[in-house]
Amino acid sequence: MRLLERLKRSLLKTRTAVSIGKFDPELLEEKLLAADFGSDASDEIIEAIKKIADKNNWKEAARKIVYESLIMVEKPIRYYKTPFVMMFVGINGGGKTTTIGKLAYQYNQAGRSVILAAADTYRAAATDQLEIWAKRSDAKIVKQPEGSDPSSVAFDACSSAKAKKADIVMIDTAGRLHTNENLTRQLVKMKRVIKKVDEDAPHEIILVIDSTIGRNSLIQAEQFDKALGLTGIVITKLDGTSKGGIIVDIAKELKIPIRYIGFGEKIEDLKAFDAKEFSNALI
Ligand SMILES: Nc1nc2c(ncn2[C@@H]2O[C@H](COP(=O)(O)OP(=O)(O)OP(=O)(O)O)[C@@H](O)[C@H]2O)c(=O)[nH]1
Ligand SMILES: [Mg+2]
Structure with a gap:
């Protein structure tokens, strides 16, 4: 189909x-x-x-x-540099790892070389999950043992991408730590450490939002934006909800570019956001 x-x-x-x-x-x-x-x-x-x-x-x-x-928020990612570094953030279960996997597959199909950074070192299963996606999409993965410093994983991945002249780096981050402040601090540090490899990086900081959680997502987005400065949003799980109108609310309230939308668990269930297509499909 x-x-x-x-x-x-x-x-x-x-x-x-x-x-x-x-x-x-x-x-x-x-x-x-x-x-x-x-x-x-x-x-x-x-x-x-x-x-x-x-x-x-x-x-x-x-x-x-x-x-x-x-x-107003249909603004595709502009890949103006290689390696192009993208950090994915968002609360646990939102769909970060899945989105990275789906995107890695699309980039691979388009002939771009991809390195994935397993910077969710909070739980070992997170790296295992990313590794499965890396295999499916023929991407390389940079990882360290559970409990390692996530910033160090991100740094390694960016350095390796630079050395190997890879096109894209996607950094998978944790959605949950002991506290929210810990998580924010960790992500802010990661952003700073990545700049040691390329001062323009990360070129994208993308918030992954689960559409089924409703208006809570607006508050979350404001918090992440304040701490990190978001460049884009991915909205996931549009298949599982009767509340897909949230995307209109997000667009109006946040005015942050919507880069992609996710609508299923399969590798192909991710699409670059297209306002025309989406408004026709929504009503
Ligand atoms: N139906 C549906 N399920 C999705 C979609 N995107 C992700 N999922 C599912 O949502 C669950 C959580 O996705 P993950 O990618 O693990 O989420 P995460 O943000 O990496 O979560 P943490 O690593 O815990 O922070 C998984 O079971 C995914 O298969 C989507 O667009 N539609
Ligand atoms: Mg994850």
Whole structure:
């Protein structure tokens, strides 16, 4: 099945959740809010529909509003340097490791050489999981024993990529430590240490957000952004939720580029974010 078809199918739950027969502003607003579109977007959608003569075309009007919000954050990654270093951050279970694995596969298919850094040294299983993805995508992996300094793993991976002239480095980080402050401190340090290899690096700091956790993700994103300065977002698990409208809320509130969306556990279930495609699939 084509990727776009897979995306559309994975958004079925959200699409169904906001579908109504005849246009009824109150009912639609209730449904949009329940699907996490957020109150601003919901208001704008309802107002836009009220202005059109033929209410049977309400979906078209709604899609246009959604598109206008999403196009503002449709900014693909610009690979302006090699090795191009990307740090992936986010709370545990959000989908960092899976996203890195899927991306490694796409880069490999595109003929780019990839090094993965197993910088989640908090638990041994994290490195094992990344190693499986590395094998699937023919990527190299840089790792150290459990409990090692994650910054040191990131440094090694960047140095090795420079020496081997690799195209891409993706750094997998921990989602949970003993405390949140520990995690933030560790990530800030990692960012600083990477700069010893290339002062422009990391070229991307990407927050991976689980779409099923709803509006909590906005608070998390603000915290990560404050500590690290995010360059992009990946939104995952859009297949498992009827609240896919959260992506519109995230776009409007955070204004951080959405780089990719994840919509399944398979290696191909990741797509560069496309505002047009997405707004059509959402409603
Ligand atoms: N349905 C679905 N599942 C996903 C998606 N992305 C990741 N997952 C699943 O979510 C779970 C957690 O994913 P991980 O990639 O391990 O998340 P993580 O952010 O690395 O988690 P930690 O290492 O604990 O911080 C796994 O079971 C993945 O298969 C997605 O887009 N859709
Ligand atoms: Mg992980």
